[in-house]
Amino acid sequence: MRAAAELFAYAEELFRGVVEELASYGVHADEGLALRHGHGLFCHYDLEARQVFLSVPDVEEPSGKFQAIVIREMLACPSDEELYAFRRRLLPRFIAHELAHHYRHRYGRFGANLWHEEHVANHLATALTKRRMSPAERRQTISLVRQVIDALGGGTGGLGEETYHFAVHALRVEGRLEPTTFEMLLTMSRAFQVDPERLLRHSALARGDIDAALERREEGVATFNREYAQDWKRYFHMHLSWMVLDLESPQSHYVEEFARDDLGVTRPTLLAPRRPPHERLERAAAAAFRGHLALEAREPTASRYFYRRYRAHLLDRLRDAAGESSLVVSASDASALFESWAPGEPEPFEVARNLLPAALHGLLPDGLHGANAPAGVPPDDFLETADVRLWEHATGIRPDEQAAATLDELALLERVDLFRALPVDTLVELSARLIRQKYVGGEPIIWAGDRETDVYVLVAGSAEVIAAESEQIVGTIAAGQTSGEMACLTLEPRVSSVRAREPCEVRILKSSELRLLGARHPVIYAELGRALARRLARATTGAAAELPNREKGRSTMADVQSLAKRAATDADFMRKLVSDPERTLRAEGISLTPEMLKAIKALDAEEMERAVRAFADSKPGAAM
Secondary structure (H helix, E strand, C coil), X not given: CHHHHHHXXXXXXXXXXXXXXXXXXXXXXXXXXXXXXXXXXXXEEECCCCEEEECCCCCCCHHHHHHHHHHHHHHCCCCHHHHHHHHHHHHHHHHHHHHHHHHHHHCCCCCCCHHHHHHHHHHHHHHHHHHHCCHHHHHHHHHHHHHHHHHHCCCCCCHHHHCCCCHXXXXXXXXXXXXXHHHHHHHHHHHHCCCHHHHHHCCCCCCHHHHHHHHHHHHHHHHHHHHCCCCHHXXXXXXXXXXXHHHHCCCCCCHHHHHHHHHCCCCCCCCXXXXXXXXXXXXXXXXXXXXXXXXCCCCHHHHHHHHHHHHHHHHHHHHHCHHHCCCCCCCHHHHHHHHCCCCCCCCHHHHCHHHCCHHHHHHCHXXXXXXXXXXXXXXXXXXXXXXXXXXXXXXXXCXXXXXXXXXXXXXXXXXXHHHCCCCHHHHHHHHHHCEEEEECCCCEEECCCCCCCCEEEEEECEEEEEECCXXXXXXXXXXXCEECHHHHHHCCCCCEEEEECCCEEEEEECHHHHHHHHHHCCHHHHHHHHHHHHHHHHHHHHHHHHCCCCCCCCCEHHHHHHHHHHHHHCHHHHHHHHHCHHHHHHHCCCCCCHHHHHHHHCCCHHHHHHHHHHHHHCCCCCEC
């Protein structure tokens, strides 16, 4: 009785936690929703009662004892204790899964395609449970679940894998798709707004075995919808197979994705600025610049918004006037140069002043500064609705919730180095694609060894970076900084873990979204390079500063450079140094301090080799 009561109490705690977490994203359950005692194998959501029921057999009662024995035999659990442990390990996923059915039902999204509904529920279950499990815990869970799958047997073959919601993800887990092919399919899917399975099916990549698997998939989905839970053994087998794929897949799921894509619950829509007509670009540019000046002291975010709008109008006008000057603004290099400006940098328009058409000199900042005093900009000078509403809100003429939400979001994004050079219309568009995720203090954000490739942008709070092997803190991440770029670019496993030091809010950019954004705005990759270079410089500078000199107890840059030069010209020595720096340096008579070891272990092989070559090319300096 005690074990059954403890398990149900644990389930109630999980139940309340999911409901509270979803509420923080604006997703709400029925007021009367509760976790209730039920019968059956595990738990289920009843569409008529609108409640979640959990079966917890009491092995001290005859009926409960019999039920437990039957379940144990079917799941190959030798004892009640092992059955209890199995149920407890899977309860977080099961509870989240059934609550997902309730939310779909409550928001009018629950449909007749039961295969689809089961997978949508798995999306939320994975979003809530996978990121909280360490890689070791996931491996243990997968091993345990596979044992149960083997015990169930029953001639289901690979049906679980072939009916997984994301066919390309299953093929990736099984090793039938290379990482680069997998990423390309996701990016193309996002670009053309089509299912990646459709792209795969009609491409040269769909060789015989893949094409056959996709054909069997259609039949398997139809069978599932037709039979559903009539054959509980087959049903449970497929669910467990899907769970293994969820845990092994490099794909990540997030609560806000479930809210947005599967419930239709979204954050406030932002105002979307548009390009004014060609013949009115000059008037629009002048009005935007005056708006920037007028709001500089009163509302800095709105002021920066109007300055970015001014630059966009001026660039469009210059593109239109390409034939009026010696500057070929339509050329990709010149256009990208003008667009890639970020606050605090010299203004390219001023630098290139003498190359611009004389007729446009009056639209440059120094010309507009004296043309109009910044005391008031009539709304009819703004040609776009978004500009008018933002102006009226920022000046107090007419409070506007949508304008306020737009300014709040822009204030967050423009603090992020990765996004600082993007045009304002791109920032607004990007905001809708970023996924908001919240973490409590001490909660993992990224796990070392994970193969997912999303980029994490910290917008509130702070986080710490933890070395994979030593599990020591080797760095911190502050609001405005990013994490995860290296894995996104290299498709290699994460080299370090990241953990929230306090309550944090993160915006997550899917790797496919980043690739599309980078194709349109190459400056994104320049900012990624800057971020990685700064991180590498901090790590390598710290490492060099800790190298002890073999004779004087200190290290000189010459000592470091001597080893680096050798590695740069000796491929075998470079491989040894990169693969095992501690042993290799010790063999050269250099011992590592704990601080230096932390810094070096935070680098992956590629970063380490870059650091070594950087030292090889540097000039010897004073003792460190």
